[in-house]
Amino acid sequence: MIYHELGTSGIRISSLAFGAMRWQNEADCRAIMERGMDAGLNYVDTSTGYVGGQSQVWVANAIRERRDDILFSTKTGYGQAHKAKEFVASLAARLKKLRLDHADMVQVWGIETMATLEAALAKDGTVAGARQAQKDGLVRHGIGFTFHGPPEVFKAAVDSGEFLSATVSYSLLNREAEPLLAYAAERGVGILIMNPLAGGMLALAERQDYAFLRGPDSGPVYGSLRFLLANPNISAALVGYRVPAELDESLRALDTPDDLAEPLRRDLIKRIEGVARPDGRFCTGCGYCKECPEGFKPPKFMKTMRDFALYAGDEERLVPWLISRYETRQTVADALARCVECGKCEDVCPQKLPIISEIRRAKAALDAK
Numbered sequence: 001m002i003y004h005e006l007g008t009s010g011i012r013i014s015s016l017a018f019g020a021m022r023w024q025n026e027a028d029c030r031a032i033m034e035r036g037m038d039a040g041l042n043y044v045d046t047s048t049g050y051v052g053g054q055s056q057v058w059v060a061n062a063i064r065e066r067r068d069d070i071l072f073s074t075k076t077g078y079g080q081a082h083k084a085k086e087f088v089a090s091l092a093a094r095l096k097k098l099r100l101d102h103a104d105m106v107q108v109w110g111i112e113t114m115a116t117l118e119a120a121l122a123k124d125g126t127v128a129g130a131r132q133a134q135k136d137g138l139v140r141h142g143i144g145f146t147f148h149g150p151p152e153v154f155k156a157a158v159d160s161g162e163f164l165s166a167t168v169s170y171s172l173l174n175r176e177a178e179p180l181l182a183y184a185a186e187r188g189v190g191i192l193i194m195n196p197l198a199g200g201m202l203a204l205a206e207r208q209d210y211a212f213l214r215g216p217d218s219g220p221v222y223g224s225l226r227f228l229l230a231n232p233n234i235s236a237a238l239v240g241y242r243v244p245a246e247l248d249e250s251l252r253a254l255d256t257p258d259d260l261a262e263p264l265r266r267d268l269i270k271r272i273e274g275v276a277r278p279d280g281r282f283c284t285g286c287g288y289c290k291e292c293p294e295g296f297k298p299p300k301f302m303k304t305m306r307d308f309a310l311y312a313g314d315e316e317r318l319v320p321w322l323i324s325r326y327e328t329r330q331t332v333a334d335a336l337a338r339c340v341e342c343g344k345c346e347d348v349c350p351q352k353l354p355i356i357s358e359i360r361r362a363k364a365a366l367d368a369k
C-alpha cells in the first residue's frame with residue numbers, strides 16, 4: 001500500500017480507501033473491508049444515507065473488532081445547516097447506535113454555495129458542533145468538507161482554515177477540479193477523491209480504444225487509478241467497491257509504483273482526449289457556454305456527445321444515446337430545435353469545440369431515423 005499524509009494533518013492515509021455507497025449486501029461489505037484492511041486500506045467514507053441507511057451499520061459491524069486499523073469518517077446531512085448542539089447530540093446518538101465510541105473524522109457534506117458554507121461556519125453552526133464533538137472525544141481527528149459547487153466556494157472553504165480535508169469529484173474523465181486540487185494542497189488541505197472512476201463509467205470502458213488503460217491481467221480500472229495515484233496533490237481515492245473482485249482489481253494498480261509520476265499522468269490525459277476527439281480537444285464540462293439566449297443547454301448537450309464518443313462511438317447508436325440522456329425523442333428534438341446558431345456558446349468555449357456542428361450532427365441523426 002502507498003500512504004500519504006492527509007494534507008498537513010499528520011494523519012497517514014492509504015492512497016486507496018473505501019467508499020461506502022455501493023455495497024450490495026452486508027456479507028460482501030464485510031468481506032471487502034476485511035480483505036481491504038488486510039491490504040492496508042485504512043480509511044472509510046460513510047454516511048447515514050448510503051444503501052438505504054444500511055451502509056454505516058454494515059461498516060460499523062465490519063470494523064468494530066479492528067477499530068485501530070481504520071479511520072472511520074461520517075457525514076452531516078447533505079447541505080443541511082445543523083445547529084451545533086443538535087449536531088453533537090445526533091452524532092452521539094448515531095455512534096451509540098453503531099456501537100462505536102468515536103468517529104475519526106466528520107465531513108460537512110455538500111458544500112455547494114457560499115450560503116451553505118456560511119451556514120456551516122456560523123457561530124453556532126455545524127463546524128462549531130463538530131469542534132465541540134471533537135472536544136467531547138466523539139471525533140478523534142477533525143473536520144473535512146465534501147464539495148459540489150463553484151471554485152470560489154471551494155477556495156473560501158479552504159481559506160477558512162477549518163477543514164483538514166476536501167472531498168472532490170475528479171477522474172480521468174472529469175478533470176474540472178484539477179486547479180482546486182493544487183489550491184488545497186498548497187494550503188495544507190488533504191484531497192480525497194470521490195467518483196474516481198467517473199461513477200463507475202471508467203470501469204466499463206471496455207472498447208478497444210481504451211486498451212491503454214489496462215494493466216497486466218487488469219481492466220481499465222488499472223490505468224484510471226494510476227492516473228490518480230500519480231497526482232501528488234491527491235491523498236486518497238475513495239473507491240465504492242461492490243464485489244471483492246473490484247478490490248483485487250484496484251489493488252493491482254499499486255503493483256508497480258515506479259512509473260507513478262507526472263509523465264504517466266500527462267500521457268493518460270493525452271490518450272483519453274485522443275479517444276474523444278482526434279485533435280485532443282474534449283468537453284471538460286466547465287459550463288462556460290451555459291448562457292444560451294435561446295434556452296438550450298450546451299453544457300449538457302456537449303457532455304452527452306463527449307460521453308457518446310467515449311462509451312459508444314458507433315454513429316448508429318447516437319439517437320438511442322441522445323434519447324437515453326434526454327428521456328424522449330421529442331425532448332431531444334425540441335431542445336436541439338432551439339439553437340439558432342448564433343455562435344455565442346462557441347465564442348466562450350475554452351476548448352474551442354464545434355458546438356454548432358455537433359448540434360447539426362445530432363439533428364441530422366434524428367432526421368435520418
Ligand code: SF4
Binds near residue numbers: 291295339340343346
Ligand atoms: S449557437 Fe445555438 S446553442 Fe449556442 S448559444 Fe447560440 S443558440 Fe445557443
Ligand code: SF4
Binds near residue numbers: 282355
Ligand atoms: S464551454 Fe466548451 S468545454 Fe465548457 S462545457 Fe461548454 S462545450 Fe464543454
